[in-house]
Amino acid sequence: MNLDWLDAFLIYGFFTIVVVSGLGLLLHLQLGLARIANFGVVGFFGIGMYSFGVLYVKVDWPFGDPWQFLVCIAAGTLAAGLSGVVVGWLVGDLNEDGVLVGTLGFATAVFILATTEKELTGGAQGMGGLQFPYDVGGVKANELLWLVITAAVVGGIVFYVWRVHRSPYGRLLVAVGSNEPLARSLGKPTFRTKLWLFAVTSAGMGLLGAMYGVMERFLRPTNLGVDITLAAMVALVLGGSARVWGAVVGVVLTVGFFDIIVQNYLPVPVEWYSQALPVMREALFGAALILVLMFRPFGILGDMRRDKLMRSLHGD
Amino acid sequence: MTDPTATLTRPVIVVQNAVKSFSGRVVVDIAELTLGDVPIEGLIGPNGAGKTTLMRMVMHSTGLDRGTITLWPHGAVAGGGVVLSNLPSHRMAGHGVVKSNQVIMDFDKLTIWDSLLLAAAASKSERPHRIFDEPRVFAEASDEVARYLDEFGIREPSTYAKSAGEKKLLDILRCLLLKPKFLLLDEPTAGLPEELTAKVIDEVRTVASQGTAVVIVEHNLDVIWNLCDEVHFMAEGKVIMKGTPAEIRAHRTVVEKYLGEGHV
Ligand SMILES: Nc1ncnc2c1ncn2[C@@H]1O[C@H](COP(=O)(O)OP(=O)(O)OP(=O)(O)O)[C@@H](O)[C@H]1O
Ligand SMILES: [Mg+2]
Numbered sequence: 001m002n003l004d005w006l007d008a009f010l011i012y013g014f015f016t017i018v019v020v021s022g023l024g025l026l027l028h029l030q031l032g033l034a035r036i037a038n039f040g041v042v043g044f045f046g047i048g049m050y051s052f053g054v055l056y057v058k059v060d061w062p063f064g065d066p067w068q069f070l071v072c073i074a075a076g077t078l079a080a081g082l083s084g085v086v087v088g089w090l091v092g093d094l095n096e097d098g099v100l101v102g103t104l105g106f107a108t109a110v111f112i113l114a115t116t117e118k119e120l121t122g123g124a125q126g127m128g129g130l131q132f133p134y135d136v137g138g139v140k141a142n143e144l145l146w147l148v149i150t151a152a153v154v155g156g157i158v159f160y161v162w163r164v165h166r167s168p169y170g171r172l173l174v175a176v177g178s179n180e181p182l183a184r185s186l187g188k189p190t191f192r193t194k195l196w197l198f199a200v201t202s203a204g205m206g207l208l209g210a211m212y213g214v215m216e217r218f219l220r221p222t223n224l225g226v227d228i229t230l231a232a233m234v235a236l237v238l239g240g241s242a243r244v245w246g247a248v249v250g251v252v253l254t255v256g257f258f259d260i261i262v263q264n265y266l267p268v269p270v271e272w273y274s275q276a277l278p279v280m281r282e283a284l285f286g287a288a289l290i291l292v293l294m295f296r297p298f299g300i301l302g303d304m305r306r307d308k309l310m311r312s313l314h315g316d
Numbered sequence: 317m318t319d320p321t322a323t324l325t326r327p328v329i330v331v332q333n334a335v336k337s338f339s340g341r342v343v344v345d346i347a348e349l350t351l352g353d354v355p356i357e358g359l360i361g362p363n364g365a366g367k368t369t370l371m372r373m374v375m376h377s378t379g380l381d382r383g384t385i386t387l388w389p390h391g392a393v394a395g396g397g398v399v400l401s402n403l404p405s406h407r408m409a410g411h412g413v414v415k416s417n418q419v420i421m422d423f424d425k426l427t428i429w430d431s432l433l434l435a436a437a438a439s440k441s442e443r444p445h446r447i448f449d450e451p452r453v454f455a456e457a458s459d460e461v462a463r464y465l466d467e468f469g470i471r472e473p474s475t476y477a478k479s480a481g482e483k484k485l486l487d488i489l490r491c492l493l494l495k496p497k498f499l500l501l502d503e504p505t506a507g508l509p510e511e512l513t514a515k516v517i518d519e520v521r522t523v524a525s526q527g528t529a530v531v532i533v534e535h536n537l538d539v540i541w542n543l544c545d546e547v548h549f550m551a552e553g554k555v556i557m558k559g560t561p562a563e564i565r566a567h568r569t570v571v572e573k574y575l576g577e578g579h580v
Binding site: 160163164166167168169171172174175177178179181182183184185186187188189190193196197242270287304307310311313314315 | 375377404405406407408409410414415417421422423424425426427429430433434435437439441442443444446447448449450453454458473474475476490494
C-alpha cells in the first residue's frame with residue numbers, strides 16, 4: 001500500500017483525538033452522570049500502559065504474538081480496573097474536594113512509580129521493546145491500522161455510553177449524582193454503584209493507555225503528564241459533560257483544532273514545536289474552557305435532556 | 317378506619333433505649349416503643365419534638381448515639397428479627413422499610429418517568445453490563461406506574477416535576493412503588509392540594525389493608541383523627557402519650573399545651 005500521501009503527524013493527530021475522546025467518554029460516565037470529578041484519569045491510563053508494557057517486555061511468555069500481546073493487554077486493562085476499585089473505595093464517600101485530592105494524588109503516585117521503579121519501567125529513560133502485534137508492511141501502514149483498531153475500540157465505548165443513557169443503569173448513575181441519600185433510601189447501593197463505575201471506567205482508561213503505549217512503542221513517565229487528564233476534562237466540559245457526544249465534540253474542537261490544524265497546516269516556525277506549542281496548547285484549552293463556562297456553562301451541546309430521551313423511549 | 321383485628325401478620329419495629337443528640341442536645345430519647353401494632357399509627361407532637369429524627373433513626377439515615385431498632389417482619393412474637401440500626405440505610409428498602417420525606421427530596425436531572433422507574437427497578441437490572449434492560453424494567457413497572465399517573469392526574473410524565481406539590485407526591489409514589497411492608501410517612505399531605513391529599517389518604521388505607529404497617533407524622537390533625545388506629549404523642553424526644561384518637565383527644569389539656577388551642 002502506498003501511503004506517501006499520508007503525513008505521519010496526521011496519524012498521530014487523529015490517534016490523539018481518538019484516545020482522548022475515549023477517555024473523555026469514560027470520564028463523562030463519572031462526571032456527567034454520577035457527578036464524580038476524577039482528576040486522576042492519567043493514573044488509570046498509566047497503570048494500563050505500564051502493566052501492559054512491563055508484562056509484555058519483561059516476562060518470558062511461553063507463547064508469542066498475538067497471544068502474548070492479547071494476554072498482556074487484557075492484564076493491563078484488568079490492573080487498571082482493580083486500581084479503579086481501590087481508588088473508588090478510597091474516595092467513594094468523600095466530598096468533591098476529597099475526590100479531587102484523592103484522584104490527583106493517585107495519578108501522581110503512578111507517575112512517581114513509573115519514574116522510580118527503574119528495574120521494571122526503565123525510569124525516566126523509558127522502556128522500549130513494544131511493538132504492534134502484526135506487520136502489514138511498513139511503519140506507516142502499521143500505525144494506520146493501529147489507529148483504525150483504536151478507533152473501533154473507542155467506537156465501542158461510544159456505543160456503551162449511548163446504551164448506558166438508555167438503560168436502568170444510566171438512570172441509577174444519574175440518581176446517584178443528583179441525590180445520593182435519596183437514592184440510598186430507595187434501596188440503591190450507591191457506594192457499590194460507584195465502585196463498579198470506577199472499576200469499569202478505569203479498566204477502559206487502562207485499555208486506552210495500553211493502546212497508546214503500543215502506538216508510542218516507547219514508554220516514558222512523561223507520557224503520564226497531567227495534560228492528558230486536562231485534555232479529556234476540558235474537552236468534555238467544553239462539549240457538554242452530561243451529553244453522550246460531548247467529549248467527542250469537545251476533543252475535535254480542542255485537540256483536533258490544535259494537533260491537526262495548527263500543527264500540520266499552519267506555517268508554524270519549526271523551533272516552536274518543542275517548547276512554545278505545548279504551552280500555547282494548554283493556554284488555548286484553558287481559555288476555551290473559561291469562555292464556555294462563562295457563556296454556556298453546560299457546554300456546547302447543553303445539559304442532559306432526559307425529558308426528550310424518555311419521550312423517545314416510552315412515548316408521552 | 318381499617319380493621320385492627322385483621323388476621324394479616326404485620327411487621328413490627330421495636331425501638332429500645334434509642335438516643336440521639338445533636339451538638340449535645342438530646343433530641344430523641346426513647347426507652348421502649350413498638351411501632352406497627354395496628355395498621356395505621358399516627359405520630360404527632362409539636363415542632364422540634366423529634367418525630368422526623370426518630371423516623372430517620374429507624375431508616376438509619378441518622379445514626380443512633382446508642383440503642384437498637386429491630387424489625388420483626390412477621391410480628392413481635394415470631395422470630396427472624398433484623399437489627400435495622402446495624403444496617404446501612406440502603407438496605408432498608410430491601411427489608412420493606414420505606415420512608416417519605418418531610419422536606420422535598422428530588423432528583424433534579426430525572427424526569428417523572430425516570431424517578432418512578434428508578435424506584436420500581438430491581439437492582440439486578442441496574443448493573444453496568446445490563447445495557448439492554450430498559451424494555452424489561454419498563455414492561456414490569458409500566459402498568460402500576462401508569463395507574464398512579466392516572467389516579468394522581470400527572471399528565472406529562474416525560475417532563476420534570478416542577479411544583480413543590482408534584483415533587484412531594486412523587487416522593488410518596490416512589491415509596492409506594494417500593495412495595496413497602498413498613499411505610500413511614502413524614503407529613504405526606506403538607507404542601508399537597510386538597511384533592512390529592514384525599515387520594516394519598518386513600519392509597520395509604522389501601523396499602524394498610526393489604527398488610528403494610530403505616531406510621532404517619534402529620535400536623536393536619538384531621539387526617540390523624542380520621543385515618544389512624546392509634547396515635548403516639550411525642551414531645552421533647554419522648555413519647556408521652558399513646559392511645560386511640562379518641563383517647564388522645566380526651567387529654568385535651570396536654571394536646572393543647574403542646575399544639576395550641578383549637579386542635580382537639
Ligand atoms: N441534622 C441536625 N442537626 C442539628 N439539629 C437537628 C438536626 N436535625 C434535627 N435537629 C434538631 O432536632 C430537633 C428535632 O427535630 P425534628 O426534625 O426531629 O423535629 P420534628 O418533630 O420532626 O419537628 P417538625 O414537626 O417541625 O417537623 C429540632 O430541634 C431540630 O432543630
Ligand atoms: Mg419533622
